Structures are given as structure tokens and as C-alpha cells.
Amino acid sequence: MNTAWNIVRKIKEHVIEKVILFSGTTSILFVLLIFVFLLKEGLSIFWMVPLSDFLFAKNWYPISDPPQFGILPLILGSLFVTFGAAVLSVPIGIASALFIAEIAPPKLKEVMKAGIELLAAIPSVVIGFIGMMTLGPLIKDLFNLTTGLTALTGSITLAFMAMPTIVSIAEDAITAVPRSYREAAIAMGATKWQTTWRIVAYAARPGMIAAVMLGIGRVIGETMAVMMVTGNAALIPRSFLQPVRTLTATIAAEMGETVQGGEHYSALFAIGIILFIITFIINGIADLYLHRTRK
Amino acid sequence: MSKPAIETRYLNLFYDTFHALEDISISIEERKITALIGPSGCGKSTLVRVFNRMNDLIEGVHITGQVLVEGEDIYAPNIDLIELRRKVGMVFQRPNPFPLSIRKNITFGLEIHNTTRKTDYSGIIEESLRSVLLWDDLKDKLDRSALELSLEQQQRLCIARVIAMKPKIILMDEPCSALDPIATSRIEELMQELQKEYTIVIVTHNMQQAARVSDYTAFLYLGKLIEYGETKRLFSAPREKQTEDYITGRFG
Structure with a gap:
């Protein structure tokens, strides 16, 4: 039994x-x-176009005759938009995280955390829509351009999307810094700011780097909003005030027009491979730093 | 009797409505080791945190009465808290070196107080590590992370970084409770050594430790100072019944 x-x-x-x-x-x-x-x-695209041409040729004319598959303008488009978004969102995001974790009184802290979560919950198409209808015209007037749909517009829009990731993960990292470090610093006569900046932020650095990497990962992979606001011209960008097209937007915009198994079709999949590798590397770095925090 | 390093007069401390310290009047002598003993929750840690105003960090604390450090009222409105905390250093229960290099742990205090020239840093690092007997072990590892050290070494480093600021008083809140007996006895030896230059106030729940290291002992119970006097006398001939019950292990 x-x-x-x-x-x-x-x-x-x-x-x-x-x-x-x-x-x-x-x-x-x-x-x-x-x-x-x-x-x-x-991979079949590389039978027709060598990898180096694919990555570094300057023209993306997939439906001209003969077609040209150079994704350099797209890579640069993605880099421009991502770099711009990072420049905007990293300082603001880290500063907000420090404010929420260290300075804000408890009630404000709750309100702000809820607000950040709400920002993360806005569908990207809605953010793209707002960027297209309000930010675009503003930038057009501000810089006297023919179109407001530029790399800068994309950067600002995407900064909003990276911010929630950066703030919430960085805030977790800062909050996880042991209280005893703060006590020790204050007992030595450090001011609030000295404690926050020199000790707490320093101790939370791996977590903050992970936060930034994950935020950037989100920006690189983002498609909908960026397609709506960057103008989608597959040209090598020379400034932030020109339209650009990103890797992701290219796949989304062109996949519907391709013949399955055709050159164009496999070129778009090859872009997918490149994106996959980029995000894999970025997430890998983020992961490395997150583990370092937990140790 | 020389002038007291710390003196409190009718000190009362409340956490909101909870009366944590009641009418404490105590005078702590310069360059002696004074132990605060008593059962958990008696207020000994609270009292020691009055002396460098660490209780300010806790919400809802308020204080009446006077606390003088070297004759100066540290709860006066114009007191320089930063200078007070340079003068009154603190060592915590769990060793809490910063997650920085050994060198940076020591220079942190110097940098924030900005009283020393950068060229003098290396001298101070050596001097303070020597005084906690870490120099010979660590002189070639100054750029290693302080977190790689053993717990005992970490606690010594915490004492060294306080000493580097040239304080007058060192407060120790159960400094050995995270250490093994051998490390504990070595830290106790160190305290005897440091007493020549600094006033030391140590909180301990370990009566043997109080008896071994301190010159004076204060026994607190339920927020009141029950008895205070020379350690030898207090342990051999306590005047109060409660003190006797506590040191003979009848409660606490």
C-alpha cells in the first residue's frame, strides 16, 4: 500500500x-x-551578392533592373536613429531613475513609476502616430525643412520608447544597492548628492549599463513607429535632418511586394539575420552586466 | 577627570510616539573605551546613533534635551553636520566597505571633505592602513576591490577609512557581530591600540566583550540608563538590581 x-x-x-x-x-x-x-x-542572397557588397554597397534598389542590394544606407539609418535616441534617452532615463529611486518622496515615487509603466504600455503605432502628426510638423517648421519626417524625428520618437525600459531597469538596479553603502557614506559626512553619485550610482553601474543596452535593443528592433516618422528614404544620411530608412522598416515595408524565394525576398531575410545578430549581441552584453549586478 | 568627549543632558528620543530613550544623562570620557550594553531593543544602538546624528535618516525621530560633542551642542540649528560626521566616525555591525578599490575606500572621506591635498593621499592611505594592521597584507593590492577581502579585513578597512578622516571619536555599533571569535579578539586588540588616540564608544550585546575591552560601561534597559560606571566595578559590584540580573544572565 x-x-x-x-x-x-x-x-x-x-x-x-x-x-x-x-x-x-x-x-x-x-x-x-x-x-x-x-x-x-x-543565405541564398549571398550566392548572388557577396557579403561585403551586401553590407557596404551604397545603393538599395531592390526592384530596379538589375537590382542592387546594398544595405549600408539602411544600416546607417538604423545607427543614426538609434544613436540619436540613445543620446536623448540615456541621460534623461538615468537621471529619472536616480530621482525616482533616491530623491522622490514615496508618494511621488509611486506616481512616477506608474507613469513610466504607462509610457511603456502605449502601443508603438500610437507613439508613431503622435510623432508623425505633431513632432514631424514641428521639426519641419523649426528647421525650415521640406519634410518633417527625418532621422531626428525618429530619434525623439524612439527615445520615448527606450525611456521606460531604461528607467525601470536602472531604478531596480539603484534600489538594489544595499542600504549599508548609503549609511556608510552618510556617516562619513557625505552629502546626499555625493552619496547618490559616487557610491550608489557607482555600485549600480552594471545594472544601469544593462538598462541602457536593453533600451537600445528595443530601439533597434522597433519597426512601426520608426517607419511612420523617419520618411523612409533609403539614402545614406548626411545629417539628422534628412529622411532615413532603418533595417526594420525596410523589411516591414517591402516584404509584401516580394516573390517568395526571389532575390528581393531573401535579401530581406538576410537583413533579418543582420538584425538578429545585432540584437543578440546587445542582449548578450546586457545580460553579462545584469549577472554582474546580481553577484 | 578631563573634559568629556560626549555629554548628554536629559536626552529623550521618540520614534513618532514610541519613547526610545528616556532622560539619558551620560558623560563619556576622552580617549577611553565606553561600552553600551543591554538587551536587544534597549536603545543602545539608538543612543550611539544620536552622537553622529545618524537617526536623522529615520523619519519621525525627534529629540529633546542636549547632546554635546566636545562641548558643542550638536542639535543646535547652525551645526555643521558634515564636519560633525568627520569628527565622529562610525563603524557598523556588518562590514560595509564601498564596492570600490581599497584605495578609493580610504580616499572617499578625504575627497568629500576636501581637507587634504591629493599629494598627501598616499601617506594617509599608508598611515591609516598601518594603524589597523592591514598595510603589510594589502600594500600591493590597493587597487583590488575591497569586496574581495575577508570579513575581518573588511571591518578593519572600515575602521581605517574612518581613521583617515582624523576623527576624534569612533562609534562602533556591534563591530564584531559578523566576525568569528579569532577575528573578534583581533579587532578587540585593535580597539585597545586605537584607544590611545581616539575616544571609542562601542555598542555590544556581548557582555564578555564589554568586560574585556572597555574602561567604562553603561547599562541600558528599556530606554533608560540604569547604571554607568567603571567597567571593573560595574561587573564586580553592580549597584542596581537590574544590572546584576543582566550581567549574571538572569535575563536579556
């Missing part, structure tokens, strides 16, 4: 363990499958 019960229990444990193992491994399996699929569909 007793042994039967034991056997049932053992089987139950075993089944639960396997189910959890299966769920855990499926997510990894899916990532692998996606990557394999990307490779399968995308």
Missing part, C-alpha cells in the same frame, strides 16, 4: 520535472528554429 503510494508519487515528480524541462527547452528550441529559418531563407 505504502510502496504503491510511493511509486505514484515518484511518477508524479518525474512527470512534473519533464514537463518543466520541456517548457524550458521549447523556448530555446524556438529561437533556434527561427534562426535556422532565417538562415535558410536569407
Whole structure:
């Protein structure tokens, strides 16, 4: 009787363990499958266009005859927009995180955290819409341009999308700094600011770097908003006041027009591979720093 | 008797409505070790945190009465808190070196107080590490992270970074409670050494430790100062019944 019960229990444990193992491994399996699929569909472009041409040729004319598949303008478009968004969102995001974690009184802190979460919850198409209708015209008038849909517009719009990620992860990192560090600094006569900047922010640095990387990861992968506000001209950008087109927007905009299995089709998948590699690296760096914080 | 390093007069402290310290009048002598003992929650940690105003960080604390450090009322409105905390250093229960290099841990105090020229830093680093007997072990590792040190070394470093600021008084809030017995006895030896130059106030729940290291002992119970006097006398012939019950282990 007793042994039967034991056997049932053992089987139950075993089944639960396997189910959890299966769920855990499926997510990894899916990532692998996606990557394999990307490779399968995308790699064939390199039979026609060598990798170096694909990455560094200056023209993206996928439907001209003969087609030209140089994604340099798209890479630079993504870099411009991402760099601009980072310049805007990193200082503001880190400063807000420090304010929320260290300075804000408890009630304001709650309000601000809720506000940041709300910002993260706005669908990207809505942010893109607002950017297109209000920010675009503003930038057009401000700089006297023919179009307000520029790299700068994209940067500002995306800064709003990176901010919630940066603020909430950086804030967690700052809050996780042990109270004893603050006590020690204050007991030595440090001011609030000296304590916050020299000790707390320093101790939270790995977490803040991770926050920035994840924020940038979000910006690079963002498609909808950026497609709506950057003007989508696949040209090599010379300034922030020109229209640009990003890697993501290119895939989204052109995939519908391609022939499955055609050159253009596989070129777009190859862009997908490049994006996958970039985000993989960025997330990897973020992960590295997050682990360092936890140690 | 020389002038007291710290003196309180009818000190009362409230956490909101909770009366944590009641009418404490105590006079702590210069360059002696004074131990504050008593059961948990008796107010000994609260009292020691009055002396460098660390209680200011807790919301809802208010204080009546007078606290004089070297004759100066530290709750006067025009007091320079930063200077007070330079003069009255503190060592905490758990070693809490900053997550910086050993060198930076010591220079942090010098930088924020800006009283020393940068060229004098290396001398002060050596001097303060020597006085806690870490110099020989660490002189080649000054740029390593302080978190790599053993707990005992970390606690010594915490004492060294306080000493680097040239304080008058060092407050120690159960400085050995995270350490093993051997490390504890070595820190106690260090305290004896430091007493030649500094006034030390140590909070401890370990009566043997109080008996071993201190010159004077104050026994607190439920926020009141029950008895205060020379350590030898207090442990051998306590005047109060409660003191006797506590030191003989009948409660606490």
C-alpha cells in the first residue's frame, strides 16, 4: 500500500520535472528554429551578392533592373536613429531613475513609476502616430525643412520608447544597492548628492549599463513607429535632418511586394539575420552586466 | 577627570510616539573605551546613533534635551553636520566597505571633505592602513576591490577609512557581530591600540566583550540608563538590581 503510494508519487515528480524541462527547452528550441529559418531563407542572397557588397554597397534598389542590394544606407539609418535616441534617452532615463529611486518622496515615487509603466504600455503605432502628426510638423517648421519626417524625428520618437525600459531597469538596479553603502557614506559626512553619485550610482553601474543596452535593443528592433516618422528614404544620411530608412522598416515595408524565394525576398531575410545578430549581441552584453549586478 | 568627549543632558528620543530613550544623562570620557550594553531593543544602538546624528535618516525621530560633542551642542540649528560626521566616525555591525578599490575606500572621506591635498593621499592611505594592521597584507593590492577581502579585513578597512578622516571619536555599533571569535579578539586588540588616540564608544550585546575591552560601561534597559560606571566595578559590584540580573544572565 505504502510502496504503491510511493511509486505514484515518484511518477508524479518525474512527470512534473519533464514537463518543466520541456517548457524550458521549447523556448530555446524556438529561437533556434527561427534562426535556422532565417538562415535558410536569407543565405541564398549571398550566392548572388557577396557579403561585403551586401553590407557596404551604397545603393538599395531592390526592384530596379538589375537590382542592387546594398544595405549600408539602411544600416546607417538604423545607427543614426538609434544613436540619436540613445543620446536623448540615456541621460534623461538615468537621471529619472536616480530621482525616482533616491530623491522622490514615496508618494511621488509611486506616481512616477506608474507613469513610466504607462509610457511603456502605449502601443508603438500610437507613439508613431503622435510623432508623425505633431513632432514631424514641428521639426519641419523649426528647421525650415521640406519634410518633417527625418532621422531626428525618429530619434525623439524612439527615445520615448527606450525611456521606460531604461528607467525601470536602472531604478531596480539603484534600489538594489544595499542600504549599508548609503549609511556608510552618510556617516562619513557625505552629502546626499555625493552619496547618490559616487557610491550608489557607482555600485549600480552594471545594472544601469544593462538598462541602457536593453533600451537600445528595443530601439533597434522597433519597426512601426520608426517607419511612420523617419520618411523612409533609403539614402545614406548626411545629417539628422534628412529622411532615413532603418533595417526594420525596410523589411516591414517591402516584404509584401516580394516573390517568395526571389532575390528581393531573401535579401530581406538576410537583413533579418543582420538584425538578429545585432540584437543578440546587445542582449548578450546586457545580460553579462545584469549577472554582474546580481553577484 | 578631563573634559568629556560626549555629554548628554536629559536626552529623550521618540520614534513618532514610541519613547526610545528616556532622560539619558551620560558623560563619556576622552580617549577611553565606553561600552553600551543591554538587551536587544534597549536603545543602545539608538543612543550611539544620536552622537553622529545618524537617526536623522529615520523619519519621525525627534529629540529633546542636549547632546554635546566636545562641548558643542550638536542639535543646535547652525551645526555643521558634515564636519560633525568627520569628527565622529562610525563603524557598523556588518562590514560595509564601498564596492570600490581599497584605495578609493580610504580616499572617499578625504575627497568629500576636501581637507587634504591629493599629494598627501598616499601617506594617509599608508598611515591609516598601518594603524589597523592591514598595510603589510594589502600594500600591493590597493587597487583590488575591497569586496574581495575577508570579513575581518573588511571591518578593519572600515575602521581605517574612518581613521583617515582624523576623527576624534569612533562609534562602533556591534563591530564584531559578523566576525568569528579569532577575528573578534583581533579587532578587540585593535580597539585597545586605537584607544590611545581616539575616544571609542562601542555598542555590544556581548557582555564578555564589554568586560574585556572597555574602561567604562553603561547599562541600558528599556530606554533608560540604569547604571554607568567603571567597567571593573560595574561587573564586580553592580549597584542596581537590574544590572546584576543582566550581567549574571538572569535575563536579556
